[in-house]
Amino acid sequence: xxxxxxxxxxxxxxxxxxxxxxxxxxxxxxxxxxxxxxxxxxxxxxxxxxxxxxxxxxxxxxxxxxxxxxxxxxxxxxxxxxxxxxxxxxxxxxxxxxxxxxxxxxxxxxxxxxxxxxxxxxxxxxxxxxxxxxxxxxxxxxxxxxxxxxxxxxxxxxxxxxxxxxxxxxxxxxxxxxxxxxxxxxxxxxxxxxxxxxxxxxxxxxxxxxxxxxxxxxxxxxxxxxxxxxxxxxxxxxxxxxxxxxxxxxxxxxxxxxxxxxxxxxxxxxxxxxxxxxxxxxxxxxxxxxxxxxxxxxxxxxxxxxxxxxxxxxxxxxxxxxxxxxxxxxxxxxxxxxxxxxxxxxxxxxxxxxxxxxxxxxxxxxxxxxxxxxxxxxxxxxxxxxxxxxxxxxxxxxxxxxxxxxxxxxxxxxxxxxxxxxxxxx
Amino acid sequence: xxxxxxxxxxxxxxxxxxxxxxxxxxxxxxxxxxxxxxxxxxxxxxxxxxxxxxxxxxxxxxxxxxxxxxxxxxxxxxxxxxxxxxxxxxxxxxxxxxxxxxxxxxxxxxxxxxxxxxxxxxxxxxxxxxxxxxxxxxxxxxxxxxxxxxxxxxxxxxxxxxxxxxxxxxxxxxxxxxxxxxxxxxxxxxxxxxxxxxxxxxxxxxxxxxxxxxxxxxxxxxxxxxxxxxxxxxxxxxxxxxxxxxxxxxxxxxxxxxxxxxxxxxxxxxxxxxxxxxxxxxxxxxxxxxxxxxxxxxxxxxxxxxxxxxxxxxxxxxxxxxxxxxxxxxxxxxxxxxxxxxxxxxxxxxxxxxxxxxxxxxxxxxxxxxxxxxxxxxxxxxxxxxxxxxxxxxxxxxxxxxxxxxxxxxxxxxxxxxxxxxxxxx
Numbered sequence: 001x002x003x004x005x006x007x008x009x010x011x012x013x014x015x016x017x018x019x020x021x022x023x024x025x026x027x028x029x030x031x032x033x034x035x036x037x038x039x040x041x042x043x044x045x046x047x048x049x050x051x052x053x054x055x056x057x058x059x060x061x062x063x064x065x066x067x068x069x070x071x072x073x074x075x076x077x078x079x080x081x082x083x084x085x086x087x088x089x090x091x092x093x094x095x096x097x098x099x100x101x102x103x104x105x106x107x108x109x110x111x112x113x114x115x116x117x118x119x120x121x122x123x124x125x126x127x128x129x130x131x132x133x134x135x136x137x138x139x140x141x142x143x144x145x146x147x148x149x150x151x152x153x154x155x156x157x158x159x160x161x162x163x164x165x166x167x168x169x170x171x172x173x174x175x176x177x178x179x180x181x182x183x184x185x186x187x188x189x190x191x192x193x194x195x196x197x198x199x200x201x202x203x204x205x206x207x208x209x210x211x212x213x214x215x216x217x218x219x220x221x222x223x224x225x226x227x228x229x230x231x232x233x234x235x236x237x238x239x240x241x242x243x244x245x246x247x248x249x250x251x252x253x254x255x256x257x258x259x260x261x262x263x264x265x266x267x268x269x270x271x272x273x274x275x276x277x278x279x280x281x282x283x284x285x286x287x288x289x290x291x292x293x294x295x296x297x298x299x300x301x302x303x304x305x306x307x308x309x310x311x312x313x314x315x316x317x318x319x320x321x322x323x324x325x326x327x328x329x330x331x332x333x334x335x336x337x338x339x340x341x342x343x344x345x346x347x348x349x350x351x352x353x354x355x356x357x358x359x360x361x362x363x364x365x366x367x368x369x370x371x372x373x374x375x376x377x378x379x380x381x382x383x384x385x386x387x388x389x390x391x392x393x394x395x396x397x398x399x400x401x402x403x404x405x406x407x408x409x410x411x412x413x414x415x416x417x418x419x420x421x422x423x424x425x426x
Numbered sequence: 427x428x429x430x431x432x433x434x435x436x437x438x439x440x441x442x443x444x445x446x447x448x449x450x451x452x453x454x455x456x457x458x459x460x461x462x463x464x465x466x467x468x469x470x471x472x473x474x475x476x477x478x479x480x481x482x483x484x485x486x487x488x489x490x491x492x493x494x495x496x497x498x499x500x501x502x503x504x505x506x507x508x509x510x511x512x513x514x515x516x517x518x519x520x521x522x523x524x525x526x527x528x529x530x531x532x533x534x535x536x537x538x539x540x541x542x543x544x545x546x547x548x549x550x551x552x553x554x555x556x557x558x559x560x561x562x563x564x565x566x567x568x569x570x571x572x573x574x575x576x577x578x579x580x581x582x583x584x585x586x587x588x589x590x591x592x593x594x595x596x597x598x599x600x601x602x603x604x605x606x607x608x609x610x611x612x613x614x615x616x617x618x619x620x621x622x623x624x625x626x627x628x629x630x631x632x633x634x635x636x637x638x639x640x641x642x643x644x645x646x647x648x649x650x651x652x653x654x655x656x657x658x659x660x661x662x663x664x665x666x667x668x669x670x671x672x673x674x675x676x677x678x679x680x681x682x683x684x685x686x687x688x689x690x691x692x693x694x695x696x697x698x699x700x701x702x703x704x705x706x707x708x709x710x711x712x713x714x715x716x717x718x719x720x721x722x723x724x725x726x727x728x729x730x731x732x733x734x735x736x737x738x739x740x741x742x743x744x745x746x747x748x749x750x751x752x753x754x755x756x757x758x759x760x761x762x763x764x765x766x767x768x769x770x771x772x773x774x775x776x777x778x779x780x781x782x783x784x785x786x787x788x789x790x791x792x793x794x795x796x797x798x799x800x801x802x803x804x805x806x807x808x809x810x811x812x813x814x815x816x817x818x819x820x821x822x823x824x825x826x827x828x829x830x831x832x833x834x835x836x837x838x839x840x841x842x843x844x845x846x847x848x849x850x851x852x
Contacts, residue, residue: 036494038493038494039493041490041492041493044490044492044493047492048483051479051483051716053477057474057477064467064470065686065687066470066473066684066685066686066687067464067465067467067470067684067685067686068462068464068680068685068686069686070686096522096523096714097522097713097714098709098710098711098712100709100710100711101709101710104708104709104710105709108534108538111538111549112534112537112538112549112573113572123537123538123549139708142708143708143709146539146705146708147538254494258492258493258716259492259493259494259711260491260492260493260494260495260496260711260712260713260714260715260716261491261492261714261715261716261717279572282530282565282568282569282572283524283526283527283530283531283569284524284526284527284530285524285526285685285686286524286686287523287686288522288523288686288687288714288717289686289687290477290684290686290687291687291714291717
């Protein structure tokens with residue numbers, strides 16, 4: 001059990017030890033990478049049978065899947081994911097290999113063609129804004145930044161975004177057109193939205209008639225334990241509260257089969273699906289249905305999907321456990337850090353003292369340990385508290401991961417005690 | 427040998443015979459489809475080994491192709507297509523399954539982010555326009571229509587678009603931002619652009635600093651004979667004439683391997699490629715590289731690609747020959763029709779007397795023969811002469827095709843003689 005240093009002398013001793021440890025760490029010349037939420041090669045191995053496509057290249061209905069057509073995607077694949085994504089098959093589309101593409105395209109289609117319920121295209125609005133629960137996912141923020149969409153931060157709570165703040169902002173400001181949500185095992189802090197949060201999102205009055213919830217259910221089936229988190233059914237709740245067209249649901253198999261060779265999904269209300277298909281019909285003569293067929297033959301059904309995800313959990317849970325164990329051993333009780341203990345998803349969020357996150361990442365970099373840039377969890381890469389570090393434990397192998405996290409704790413001790421000392425001396 | 431009817435009596439006899447033939451045709455209750463340029467199942471069979479991916483799922487450079495990354499696409503696949511698409515490998519990107527998507531996205535990126543050389547984003551221009559050589563490809567026109575891009579028709583000549591018209595329009599009007607081109611075996615009339623046309627496109631002064639040629643080289647390797655048409659190198663000519671950023675080159679394997687499960691390509695100048703990658707980097711974490719690997723293993727190299735295309739030609743040339751033979755037997759010398767004899771590509775363009783195309787398509791429909799709607803070869807679906815009918819001979823089997831074309835000639839005879847009679851009597 002560690003204890004917080006209380007005197008300047010104790011702090012100085014701790015700082016000196018941390019400096020020595022860091023120098024030793026740098027001297028080792030490591031090259032470790034905790035930056036991105038990528039599946040490890042062993043996880044990808046789990047789906048290697050995907051490439052071994054047997055049987056006729058036709059759908060259950062007899063369609064030749066090699067040819068053009070089928071803009072909605074293969075019905076039998078949509079059926080496998082319908083329950084887990086909480087979207088009826090007929091409102092769920094299967095597309096290419098990236099849900100990020102679909103989120104991008106949703107923003108594009110809304111900018112260049114009026115959404116159901118919209119008064120005009122978003123490019124014809126003087127300004128539009130999105131609510132960004134923080135900490136959040138940097139690629140969501142990058143899309144807003146690219147399109148000049150103003151980002152308004154909303155704090156996360158253990159139940160999801162702070163709904164008092166959300167409700168107030170959407171009620172008063174018609175330029176607020178959307179909100180980014182990763183409702184299950186959120187990126188980066190693993191939060192699962194409470195039923196009440198989902199209900200309030202579905203029910204809240206919005207000043208914008210074309211307000212949309214970008215529901216990035218990236219980790220719908222990515223449980224770390226046998227206890228699968230469940231979230232409320234946003235699409236159904238929106239319909240129930242008279243806001244049927246409010247939800248855009250996204251998902252993908254990127255962290256189920258092959259990260260770069262999977263299938264992405266889009267689900268929404270009938271009116272939104274019609275709007276989406278009208279836009280995509282001009283863009284494409286259909287997705288790669290052969291790859292969708294591969295996924296059907298490989299995953300088989302919803303139970304096959306769940307079984308496959310248990311194999312992922314068996315590989316990555318020891319990594320999450322190791323991170324927690326090392327952080328606990330090295331930092332628990334020091335007052336220098338707290339961190340999340342997610343039950344699913346891809347990330348652990350490490351909270352260090354205010355003003356220290358950038359310095360910790362820099363110190364880690366000196367030691368050859370690459371971390372996601374501090375601030376990436378916030379719009380414009382700017383975490384105003386400079387305190388959040390995202391840890392992505394899945395990609396490195398177990399030994400490398402443990403080495404990297406141990407090194408990281410050295411950096412936290414060094415930067416944290418230096419900060420405490422500076423605070424005392426100022 | 428047919429001869430044109432010259433007297434009202436002869437015409438009436440011809441019309442009566444055509445009416446009887448058409449009634450007999452309708453009575454047969456056919457169900458034949460000549461609408462779209464789809465490969466036939468036998469053509470798709472040629473690529474069935476594509477699904478049998480053997481060997482490690484890594485690139486030549488050792489990258490794990492299952493994971494995220496590799497936004498530019500697999501270098502070894504780009505190398506196979508570099509020569510035929512006339513784009514250096516480092517300026518050629520390999521993407522998803524549809525070049526139409528890439529054309530759509532090019533229009534989107536130019537609307538929402540300023541092109542190299544542009545003064546502003548296209549959405550911030552009061553109006554923009556594209557030149558549309560006619561007859562042309564309906565899906566190009568549909569993209570312009572969707573985005574409110576004004577379409578200006580330019581007549582096709584046997585050497586490509588009428589360059590006197592093109593040069594005048596682009597020189598005088600800064601709102602003209604682009605031109606659609608299918609430079610080899612054009613859709614629908616099979617024209618191969620002359621070297622002089624390509625040179626003039628590359629060299630012409632344009633009022634718009636951000637003018638782009640959308641070079642849809644859809645049929646780059648789709649020869650029907652052993653004599654492969656070659657076109658001048660647009661990208662090199664643009665650079666040579668000081669307009670390096672003028673060309674956007676598109677291509678795909680949709681009519682090489684699987685129409686719905688292939689790979690698409692985008693090639694351009696270094697500045698445009700940088701612009702494109704900056705835009706796509708926000709949209710995606712990379713294309714499906716496993717499918718690109720499949721294409722590498724299946725096609726092997728540029729010679730493998732050419733060999734594969736000879737197998738396609740062996741299947742579809744008899745179809746093009748049959749269309750020409752039937753049209754010649756039934757319509758040559760009647761003065762009722764002329765048609766193209768393409769040396770590659772996917773279409774035959776049938777020219778009927780002015781004001782007759784819609785009626786011919788309607789009469790064919792009565793007989794259960796589906797044709798691309800008359801007018802589809804023109805912007806807004808409006809062929810002002812109402813005289814162009816696009817025939818897509820590849821998809822039906824040989825017997826069905828011959829039956830459909832024979833039926834079509836009956837419709838041409840019927841509508842054409844009715845028109846001639848009406849002209850005499852008015």
